[in-house]
Amino acid sequence: MSDISVFLKDKKKATPNVKVAVCADFKDENGNAIEWEIRKLTTREMSDARTLCTSMKNVKAKGKMQNEFILDSERLLRVLTSKAVVYPDLTDKTLADSYMSDYPMDERTPENLVMLMLSDKDDFETLAVAVTALNHLTDSEETDEAVITAKN
Numbered sequence: 740m741s742d743i744s745v746f747l748k749d750k751k752k753a754t755p756n757v758k759v760a761v762c763a764d765f766k767d768e769n770g771n772a773i774e775w776e777i778r779k780l781t782t783r784e785m786s787d788a789r790t791l792c793t794s795m796k797n798v799k800a801k802g803k804m805q806n807e808f809i810l811d812s813e814r815l816l817r818v819l820t821s822k823a824v825v826y827p828d829l830t831d832k833t834l835a836d837s838y839m840s841d842y843p844m845d846e847r848t849p850e851n852l853v854m855l856m857l858s859d860k861d862d863f864e865t866l867a868v869a870v871t872a873l874n875h876l877t878d879s880e881e882t883d884e885a886v887i888t889a890k891n
Contacts, residue, residue: 756781756825759869762862775866776826780819780874788818814850816867821849823870829853 744750744827745845758774765773798807821829828834829849838855839847857863871877 754873756871757873758865761866761869762857762859764859775824776875777823777870778825778868780823784822785819785874785876788815788822792818816871817850817854819876820863820867820870820872821853822875824849824853824866825855844862 756776756778758776760772760887761775763772767773789810792811794809796807796809797804799805811861828850835847835852838852842851854863854867
């Protein structure tokens, strides 16, 4: 029998964060593009995001009312991408205020902020592709579909 201590949290290998050059709009004092830092999401965070982006609709099928669950794959991609961003801190009030001062408080979300910061679709795509690759989501149909939509 093996020692259970090898499974303790402090023994678990951490996945290092990754830096990604997302866009040329943000530069340091030397004119170099500022890199964004992203992290691997936990299984729980991905599950919570999926739940957040799923809605239920009543539909009539074979004469009976049934529940149909609909996943908003584009929103899922935005939520997962914003949750994975470590730097810049998308929950920073000063940063949010600079982009969303005229937004109602309930719309001041990290996923809305990242879309405003990366207004060029290619920049968001670069970030989203890096997040999906780091989190091994590239085989997921709904995220692939959302990345294709983001490209267009």
